[in-house]
Amino acid sequence: MPGPTPKRVFVFRHVPFEDLGLIRGPLQGRGVSIEYADLYRQGAAVPDVTRASGLIFMGGPMSANDDLSCLRQEMALIARAVERGQPVLGVCLGAQLIAKALGAKVYRNAVKEIGWFEIHLTEAAARDALFAGLGPAETVFHWHGETFDLPPGAAWLAYSEACRNQAFRAGANVYGLQFHLEVTPGMIEDWCAQDANCVDVRELDAPIDARRNSGRLAELASMVFSRWCDLL
DSSP: OOOOOOOEEEEEOSSTTSOOGGGHHHHHHTTOEEEEOOTTSTTOOOOOOTTOSEEEEOOOSSOTTSOOHHHHHHHHHHHHHHHHTOOEEEETHHHHHHHHHTTOOEEEEEEEEEEEEEEEEOHHHHTSTTTTTSOSEEEEEEEEEEEEOOOTTOEEEEEOSSOSOSEEEETTTEEEESSBSSOOHHHHHHHHHOGGGHHHHHTOSSOOOTTTTHHHHHHHHHHHHHHHHTTO
16 A cells, blocks of 8 residues: 655745754654745746645745735745645744735834844743743744734734734644744854845844854754644
8 A cells, every 4th residue: 555645845935045944853854855945036936835734934134025026926825825724834034924925914123133032922822732831931033123913813922022923823733933943053153144134233232142042942943843843
């Protein structure tokens, strides 16, 4: 008899340097194949994701409100994936794209949040499939200047002092994370050196310590992303 169909996830990147990072390990550990769909590249074709096990949307320096065909295509894919009941995960820009695709507004946050800052988990997070068991507050990495309203009916999972909506769940298996659980110290150092981020870096009061909380972040990433993989 034929074996089970291999699981496959499509990953939508927006720039080469915002990659899976710590999400890759849990996927590979479960034998999930990874296919990149870099729609920002000229001539890239929109993949058929109807039979994918899940979709992941990464971060990027652009805005979800920018008039870019790749972002419009991704939001259409998100809306249809949600209708089909496919698991979806969005990080930073990816979370904003999910929020906007589900009818919420994306707009400039009161301040830029760049570096290591605490998030606080809500009561809903304590009962959530991904976040149950985390501390009431955890220090994670951030790099964003925009935020979003919660999509209608979404569960509010986390907030920070500077940004109210840090994580949400829509339905049972669609998650948006404004913060970056996926980053390694090497990724943070690379982001600080990227031309696309030079304005943000110049505005910082002090250089970012890429390793400040990287050990705990890796523990959190393993827990949260492994649990998301269990939804596939």
